[in-house]
Each structure stands twice: as structure tokens, then as C-alpha cells.
Amino acid sequence: MKIIKICSIILSTFFVSSFAIASDMKVGFIYIGPPGDHGWNYQHDVGRKAVDDAFGGKVETVFQENVPESADAERVMTQMALSGTDMIFATSFGYMDPVINVAKKFPNVKFEHATGYKTADNVSTYSARFYEGRSVIGHVAGKMTKSNTIGYVASFPIPEVIRGINSAYLAAKAANPNVEFKVIWIFTWYDPAKEADAAKTLIQQGADVIMQHVDSSAIMTVAEEEGVYAFGQASDMSEFGQNAHLTAIINGWAPYYVKRVQQAMDGTWKGGEQTFDGIGAGMVIIGKMSDKIPANVRKEAQAIADGIASGKIHPFTGPVNKQDGSPWLADGEEADIGTLLGMNFYVEGIEGDIPQ
Amino acid sequence: MDFSDINFSLLIASLIVAATPILLAALGELVAEKSGVLNLGVEGMMIFGAISGFIITIETKNPWLGFLCSSIGGMLLASIFAVVTQIFRANQVASGLALTLFGLGLSALLGQSYTGIKPVAFPDMHIPILADIPVIGIILFQHDFIVYFSIFVVFLIYYLFRNSHFGLIIKAVGENHDSAHALGYNVILIRFFTILLGGALAGLGGGYLSLVRVPQWTEGMTAGAGWIALALVVFASWQPFRLLIGAYIFGGITLLQLNLQALGLEINVALLSMSPYLVTIGVLVFMSARRNKNSLEAPKSLGKTFFGL
Numbered sequence: 001m002k003i004i005k006i007c008s009i010i011l012s013t014f015f016v017s018s019f020a021i022a023s024d025m026k027v028g029f030i031y032i033g034p035p036g037d038h039g040w041n042y043q044h045d046v047g048r049k050a051v052d053d054a055f056g057g058k059v060e061t062v063f064q065e066n067v068p069e070s071a072d073a074e075r076v077m078t079q080m081a082l083s084g085t086d087m088i089f090a091t092s093f094g095y096m097d098p099v100i101n102v103a104k105k106f107p108n109v110k111f112e113h114a115t116g117y118k119t120a121d122n123v124s125t126y127s128a129r130f131y132e133g134r135s136v137i138g139h140v141a142g143k144m145t146k147s148n149t150i151g152y153v154a155s156f157p158i159p160e161v162i163r164g165i166n167s168a169y170l171a172a173k174a175a176n177p178n179v180e181f182k183v184i185w186i187f188t189w190y191d192p193a194k195e196a197d198a199a200k201t202l203i204q205q206g207a208d209v210i211m212q213h214v215d216s217s218a219i220m221t222v223a224e225e226e227g228v229y230a231f232g233q234a235s236d237m238s239e240f241g242q243n244a245h246l247t248a249i250i251n252g253w254a255p256y257y258v259k260r261v262q263q264a265m266d267g268t269w270k271g272g273e274q275t276f277d278g279i280g281a282g283m284v285i286i287g288k289m290s291d292k293i294p295a296n297v298r299k300e301a302q303a304i305a306d307g308i309a310s311g312k313i314h315p316f317t318g319p320v321n322k323q324d325g326s327p328w329l330a331d332g333e334e335a336d337i338g339t340l341l342g343m344n345f346y347v348e349g350i351e352g353d354i355p356q
Numbered sequence: 357m358d359f360s361d362i363n364f365s366l367l368i369a370s371l372i373v374a375a376t377p378i379l380l381a382a383l384g385e386l387v388a389e390k391s392g393v394l395n396l397g398v399e400g401m402m403i404f405g406a407i408s409g410f411i412i413t414i415e416t417k418n419p420w421l422g423f424l425c426s427s428i429g430g431m432l433l434a435s436i437f438a439v440v441t442q443i444f445r446a447n448q449v450a451s452g453l454a455l456t457l458f459g460l461g462l463s464a465l466l467g468q469s470y471t472g473i474k475p476v477a478f479p480d481m482h483i484p485i486l487a488d489i490p491v492i493g494i495i496l497f498q499h500d501f502i503v504y505f506s507i508f509v510v511f512l513i514y515y516l517f518r519n520s521h522f523g524l525i526i527k528a529v530g531e532n533h534d535s536a537h538a539l540g541y542n543v544i545l546i547r548f549f550t551i552l553l554g555g556a557l558a559g560l561g562g563g564y565l566s567l568v569r570v571p572q573w574t575e576g577m578t579a580g581a582g583w584i585a586l587a588l589v590v591f592a593s594w595q596p597f598r599l600l601i602g603a604y605i606f607g608g609i610t611l612l613q614l615n616l617q618a619l620g621l622e623i624n625v626a627l628l629s630m631s632p633y634l635v636t637i638g639v640l641v642f643m644s645a646r647r648n649k650n651s652l653e654a655p656k657s658l659g660k661t662f663f664g665l
């Protein structure tokens with residue numbers, strides 16, 4: 001009797017749990033900051049909500065905000081995996097090694113890591129060709145500046161950020177040959193006080209258009225106060241600068257998230273993949289362009305965006321020299337993906353050094 | 357590279373703004389330490405002041421009320437510290453650290469629905485006539501009320517400890533609380549007062565950060581400003597005017613390194629980023645080295661618990 005009882009308990013738990021797995025998939029997201037930042041994290045959360053909407057009750061999403069890029073990330077992901085999460089999206093570069101470590105411990109959990117380059121059997125990476133968007137806003141910046149000085153607040157000297165500066169510079173230079181870039185590195189993704197200080201400094205040194213590769217809306221707020229122009233980063237930030245906001249590079253993660261979760265449910269999800277999509281795939285979206293931009297410039301910018309989307313235009317097309325004057329791209333040559341992913345040099349014309 | 361790109365009068369004007377939160381918090385801590393209380397919770401009181409002021413400003417659309425409430429917020433947190441250390445005689449260092457952690461956590465919780473909102477602008481006060489003087493007008497006379505207030509507090513505290521009877525009592529309590537008690541002064545009451553004053557000033561400094569300097573709310577936005585304020589008090593050897601100089605040097609070097617970067621100066625950026633800390637400490641140590649020794653020492657009862665009841 002006893003044995004039958006135990007067997008039935010084991011069997012019933014088995015059925016219950018297998019039933020639960022079949023009808024319910026749990027997807028976890030970890031964010032570097034608060035989803036209310038109106039920037040980077042906000043857009044990842046938009047993607048998460050799109051997953052919620054797309055699959056109705058079949059997929060449950062959970063998220064953890066303000067996860068530091070340290071051992072804490074490992075702890076949070078381990079906790080998620082232990083509590084039955086089937087798939088985890090880690091949405092910041094610095095989660096790279098923690099993702100690889102946790103993925104080793106949980107081979108059945110699928111990991112997606114944003115903007116990194118390390119993969120495994122159960123880890124895929126995804127990133128957006130933000131430099132395509134930077135090329136479009138670079139053109140707008142070149143046309144809009146009256147002082148011919150464009151300020152650029154940069155975070156860390158990693159290839160993604162350097163690529164963005166180069167792409168924006170080439171486009172701005174093509175639009176306005178007299179343009180000059182001033183770059184300040186602040187070594188943080190998110191510190192509103194520092195971002196604001198850097199923006200004010202650039203404005204005091206004559207910049208009248210500010211570009212940013214940091215996450216908060218502080219720079220937009222400063223630009224509005226000081227009467228200069230700026231661009232939304234990751235999200236539309238026009239509510240922080242009705243007059244200052246020219247347009248925005250918006251990160252469109254939703255289609256990718258829905259697709260990957262669908263693949264995971266169908267069993268077609270694969271690890272070791274590296275997705276790198278741009279304007280064409282809708283991962284980079286150019287926001288609404290302000291009326292402050294003259295109509296012909298708006299048209300030109302749109303044409304560049306369309307050209308990039310269809311593949312007719314590549315932001316890095318020769319002739320382009322490196323900063324030291326050595327040739328990089330010959331006339332008509334397009335940059336290869338390897339150089340772009342590992343970019344560690346300025347193109348010719350940008351002043352200053354990249355900090356090491 | 358062209359140094360003419362740096363507008364020095366604007367640079368000095370903005371360093372004053374950048375230094376004001378640290379200056380206010382440090383002034384509060386100075387008074388508390390003069391009475392013998394070491395409150396390591398400055399960072400916590402600042403950030404709690406930042407969120408209190410921000411919430412009130414958003415809800416009432418009145419930045420003046422916001423600043424008032426950031427002071428009250430700082431005082432609220434300080435009052436916890438005062439009760440714990442003065443009545444229950446807990447260790448001041450441990451309680452102060454706990455206060456910082458508590459303030460950071462509580463402000464993050466309260467601020468959850470306040471990220472990404474812009475507060476009502478706090479107007480600059482252009483002082484008539486003086487504001488129009490070239491260079492000096494831009495540097496000194498086109499700031500907002502809180503900047504003037506912070507400088508006023510420097511003078512006030514200087515006067516307090518230099519010329520007033522009450523300042524003497526505070527110093528007596530800080531130098532030797534048993535003697536002060538024997539003379540009939542209420543040590544606990546006086547320390548309660550200085551701790552609350554410290555909280556109010558730290559909270560105001562935090563409010564200045566979230567309402568003027570950035571201006572928006574972000575979790576952990578003080579980013580160590582409270583600790584810098586604490587260090588400044590020691591390096592300024594408990595003297596308000598040195599504190600003013602120290603805070604402005606810190607703010608100045610911070611902004612100068614951004615300016616040099618924008619000029620494309622070929623110096624290691626990491627070196628530039630740590631220069632504010634190095635230069636501030638260096639200058640204040642140099643200033644201290646030239647004075648006679650007695651005026652430099654910490655209050656003798658600093659950090660000690662009073663058991664005299």
C-alpha cells in the first residue's frame with residue numbers, strides 16, 4: 001500500500017510539473033538601471049511588454065532592475081534560473097562574463113545577451129547597428145550647427161561607442177565640411193549629474209548641437225535650458241526638450257524578443273548565434289523629426305535612413321583615413337564587420353585621443 | 357588645441373553651482389562635528405533630501421516648497437540618528453553608516469514613480485546692477501537663491517564659532533562633554549540641535565542636486581557627494597572658509613577636466629578624472645601645514661558617546 005501511495009505521489013507531481021512546463025514559459029529580463037529611465041532600459045522593457053502581449057497568458061515575463069555589472073548579476077540570474085525561468089535576456093554589455101558563467105551551470109536555460117561577443121551552446125548575442133542611426137542624426141547635426149561645433153558626450157571607450165562617434169562624424173562632415181567634434185568621456189552609462197556637467201561644458205566651449213552615448217535624459221534637459229539642440233538616446237526624449245529635441249535613435253527590441261521567444265517555444269532556438277541588425281530590420285528606428293529641422297534636411301535625412309535600410313548606403317564607405325592619416329577604406333570600399341565590431345580608432349578629422 | 361575655447365567666467369560660475377551641494381552638506385557636518393558628533397550618514401541624508409524635495413516640487417509645482425521639504429527630509433533622517441546615538445547611546449560610526457544605507461534604499465523606494473520627470477525650473481536671481489558688471493557679474497551675481505544662501509551660511513557659521521556665545525557652548529560640548537555637562541549645559545539637547553541642523557543642510561544640498569543641478573531624479577544620484585563632504589570637513593580642519601575654498605576647488609577641477617577633455621588635451625583621462633580628489637586634498641593639506649597646530653585638531657570628544665545623564 002505504502003509503495004503505491006508513494007508512486008502515485010511521484011507520478012502526480014511528475015504530471016503536474018510537466019503540464020506546467022508545456023503550457024507556460026517563463027522569460028526573465030535583467031536591466032542595468034530603472035525601466036523608468038526613458039532611455040536604454042525603458043526600451044528593453046517595451047520589448048518585454050511586447051512579449052507579454054504577443055503570447056498572452058502562455059508566456060510569463062519577470063524582470064529585475066538596477067542589476068550591477070558584477071557578481072550581483074550572476075546572483076540575480078542564478079536566482080531566476082532556479083525559480084524556473086526558461087529564458088533570460090541580459091540587457092547590458094557588462095553582463096557578458098556573468099552570463100557565460102551562469103549559462104554553464106544551467107545548460108537547459110536559454111540566454112540572450114545584448115551587445116556582447118561571447119557565446120555558448122545556450123548563449124546567443126544580439127546587438128543593433130546603432131551606427132546606422134548615428135549616421136542619420138550626424139547628417140542632421142552637421143546641417144543644424146551654426147557654430148560648426150558638435151559636442152559628443154561619450155561613456156566608455158568600447159568599440160560600440162567609438163563606432164558611433166566615427167559614423168556621426170563622417171555623416172556630419174559630409175553634410176558640413178567645416179564641422180568640428182568635441183568629445184568628452186565620462187566613464188559611466190548613467191550618472192545624470194556628470195552627464196549634465198559634460199553637456200554644459202561642451203555648450204560653454206561653443207557646441208550648439210549635442211550628441212550623447214550615455215543613457216539618461218539629463219543632457220536633453222540641459223540642452224533645452226541652454227537653447228541648443230540635442231538628440232534622444234535610445235528613446236524619444238522630446239518631453240524633456242520641446243525645442244531642443246531634433247530626433248532620436250530609438251532601439252526597437254520588440255520584434256527580436258518576440259521572435260526569439262517564439263523560437264524557444266517551437267524548439268528552433270539555437271545558441272551561439274550573433275544577431276546584428278539595423279534600420280532595415282527595425283532594430284534601429286529614427287524617431288519623429290522636429291519641425292525645427294528644415295524640410296529639405298528632413299528629406300535628406302530620411303533618404304539616408306532609407307538608403308541604409310535597403311543596403312544602398314553604408315555609413316562607412318571609402319575613401320576614409322584613420323586619425324593618423326593612414327588609409328583605412330579605399331574609394332568605394334565598405335567597412336567589414338570585423339573591423340566595425342573591434343573598432344578602436346578615430347577616423348581622420350576627429351581631434352583628441354581615445355582614452356585607453 | 358586652443359585654450360580660448362574655455363570661457364573662464366562661465367567656468368567659474370558653473371563650478372560654484374557644481375560645488376554648492378557638497379558645500380551645504382559639509383557645512384552641516386562641520387557644525388555637528390564641532391559639537392562632538394560624527395555623523396557618517398551625510399550621503400543618506402543628502403539623497404533623502406533630494407527625493408523629498410523632488411517629490412514635493414513635482415506635486416506642488418513650487419520649488420521653494422521643494423527646498424523646504426528637502427531640508428525637512430534631511431532633518432527627519434537626522435532625527436533618527438540623533439535618537440539612536442544620543443538617547444540610546446549607540447555607536448556613532450555604525451549608526452551613521454546604517455543611516456546612509458537606509459537613506460539610499462528609502463529614497464530609491466519613494467522615487468520609483470518619479471524617474472524621468474522634469475521639475476519646475478528654479479529661477480536664477482540676477483542681482484540688479486551688479487549682475488551687469490562684465491566677468492564678475494557672470495561669475496558672482498547671476499546665481500539662484502540657494503547659491504547665495506550657501507555662502508551666507510559660511511559667514512553665519514564663521515560668526516557662530518568666532519563671535520557668539522552659543523558657538524562657544526557648542527565648542528565646549530564638542531571638546532569635553534563632561535566639563536560642559538558639569539557647567540550645566542544640556543549636552544544631549546545641544547547635540548540634538550547640531551545633528552538636526554546638519555541634516556537640514558545635507559538635505560538642502562541633496563535637493564539642490566535633484567532640483568537645480570541635474571535637474572531630475574535618479575536613484576543614487578548623489579554618487580558619493582556625501583562622502584566627499586565628510587572628507588572636506590577634515591581637510592578643511594573644521595573651518596568654514598577653508599571648507600568653501602575646498603568645495604570650490606573640488607568643483608572647479610571636476611569641471612576643468614571636462615573642459616580639457618573637450619579641448620582634446622592629450623592627458624590620460626583616468627588621471628584627469630581623479631585629479632579633483634588629489635588636488636583638493638593636496639591644497640587643503642598644504643594650507644593646514646602652515647597654521648599653528650592647535651587650531652587644526654579635531655574636537656576632543658568627536659565620536660564619543662556621552663554617558664553623563
